[in-house]
Amino acid sequence: MGIIFDFLGSIFGYILWFFYDAVSNYAVAITLFTLLINIIMFPLAIKRQKAMAKNARLAEKQKDLQKRYGKDRQKYNEELTKLYQQEGTSPFGGCFSAMVLPLILWGGIFGAITKPMQNTLHIPQEKILQATQAVSEIPELSNKLHSGYEQLQLVRMFDKIKPYLTMLNEKEFNDLDEYSGGFDLLGINLLNRPNASSFQEMLWIIPLLSFAVSAFSMYITQKTSGNSMQAQGAMKAMPYIMFLFPAYIAYTIPAAVGLYWILNALVGMFQSIILNKYYNVYTLNAKDEFIRFSEIKSCDSTVEQIKNPDEIIFDEKNIVPIPTTTKKGKIKRK
Numbered sequence: 001m002g003i004i005f006d007f008l009g010s011i012f013g014y015i016l017w018f019f020y021d022a023v024s025n026y027a028v029a030i031t032l033f034t035l036l037i038n039i040i041m042f043p044l045a046i047k048r049q050k051a052m053a054k055n056a057r058l059a060e061k062q063k064d065l066q067k068r069y070g071k072d073r074q075k076y077n078e079e080l081t082k083l084y085q086q087e088g089t090s091p092f093g094g095c096f097s098a099m100v101l102p103l104i105l106w107g108g109i110f111g112a113i114t115k116p117m118q119n120t121l122h123i124p125q126e127k128i129l130q131a132t133q134a135v136s137e138i139p140e141l142s143n144k145l146h147s148g149y150e151q152l153q154l155v156r157m158f159d160k161i162k163p164y165l166t167m168l169n170e171k172e173f174n175d176l177d178e179y180s181g182g183f184d185l186l187g188i189n190l191l192n193r194p195n196a197s198s199f200q201e202m203l204w205i206i207p208l209l210s211f212a213v214s215a216f217s218m219y220i221t222q223k224t225s226g227n228s229m230q231a232q233g234a235m236k237a238m239p240y241i242m243f244l245f246p247a248y249i250a251y252t253i254p255a256a257v258g259l260y261w262i263l264n265a266l267v268g269m270f271q272s273i274i275l276n277k278y279y280n281v282y283t284l285n286a287k288d289e290f291i292r293f294s295e296i297k298s299c300d301s302t303v304e305q306i307k308n309p310d311e312i313i314f315d316e317k318n319i320v321p322i323p324t325t326t327k328k329g330k331i332k333r334k
Contacts, residue, residue, distance in 0.1 A: 006119065008108020012037070013119035016112050020120075020182060026256060027185040030113070034263040037109060038271060044102055045271060049279045058083065113260055117151040121175045127167045128154075134164040152254045155180045156191035183256060190256040204251075206258040211247035213262050217269035218243075221276070 015036065019029035061083055069076035112119045117128050132150055136142045141160065145153055154161065158180035165173060183190040187202070194203040250258035 004104060005107040005111045006115075008105065009111025009115060009119035010122065012108050012112035013116075013122065017120050020179065024178070024182050025184075026182045026190060027259065029182075030256070030260055031263055034260065034267055037105075038264070038267045041102060041105065042271065045275060046279055048102075049275050053280075109260075110257075113257055114149055115151050116155055116179065117176065121172065121179060123168065123172050123176070127172070130167045131161075131165055134167075135161050138164070149254050149257070152191055152256065156183075156189070156254075185259070188255065190259060191254055193254055194251045194258075203255050206255045206262070207247045207251040209262050210250040210258055210265075211243050213265045213269075214243045214246065217265050217272070220269055221272040 012033075016029060016033045019032045020026060023029055023032075062080065065076055065079050065083065069079060117123045117131075118125060128151065131154060132145060135154065135157070136145055138161070141157060144157065155176065158176060165176075168176065180191075188205075189201070189203075192201065192203055194206055197203040246261065250261060
């Protein structure tokens with residue numbers, strides 16, 4: 001999967017670099033990048049919403065089948081297969097386009113952000129390894145390359161490591177110089193990590209916003225979709241507690257990555273509002289039922305109605321012998 005992520009990351013990197021080259025500010029560039037990517041992936045979100053609506057409709061019918069044939073597993077499976085055929089779907093229908101494909105695309109997006117030298121500036125991997133090796137031999141800087149985001153750290157330390165980047169050509173050097181100077185957001189250096197920064201640097205606001213935006217996004221999504229939380233007591237707060245983990249991750253990684261998570265959650269929230277307004281489960285199911293009703297009505301209109309029973313013409317080929325009983329109770333056929 002790493003090869004696929006790097007390939008997609010390289011493609012997304014061209015888009016990110018296009019925006020950055022136009023505005024010379026990473027925060028603005030990543031905002032435009034996030035908006036564009038979500039617009040491109042919006043059709044997949046609609047398809048996923050439609051699949052959810054169809055599954056919700058099938059769930060009720062599936063419960064009826066379980067009540068009827070719960071003890072007869074073979075009969076239940078046969079009827080369930082017929083149900084899927086009637087509805088024109090399958091248990092795994094749309095899984096790739098609705099779930100697997102967005103995950104793969106997200107991996108590429110993440111690669112474009114976390115590997116800027118390789119995927120955004122498109123510096124050859126060999127030169128990046130040489131640069132990493134050169135910096136690792138500098139005593140005062142070597143311990144700063146073990147965060148798991150080495151390329152972002154190289155960009156952050158560019159001013160200090162310029163003399164050691166002799167492996168880069170003039171264009172690569174100038175692009176890296178330009179890229180390293182645009183990570184300031186209201187005085188916050190997005191290349192630093194919150195857990196390695198002082199309170200005065202205000203980087204703690206990134207994980208805080210990550211938690212707040214994710215929790216608020218889930219709340220708004222549930223409100224607009226009509227699915228309120230049914231859990232009681234402590235379990236009701238459990239989904240919100242789960243957002244503490246990504247907030248902790250945002251606390252330990254460069255703020256540039258955490259900023260993307262925040263922006264993506266915000267855009268996703270507005271996307272959910274639009275989907276639940278125009279493509280909610282009830283509306284989609286109502287449209288499907290209307291289409292089905294229209295098709296049935298159309299078929300009925302083609303059937304010729306017989307007003308007078310005397311108009312029926314029987315043919316010997318169409319007559320089915322009706323079994324009758326004799327006085328002794330034995331069946332005989334006419």
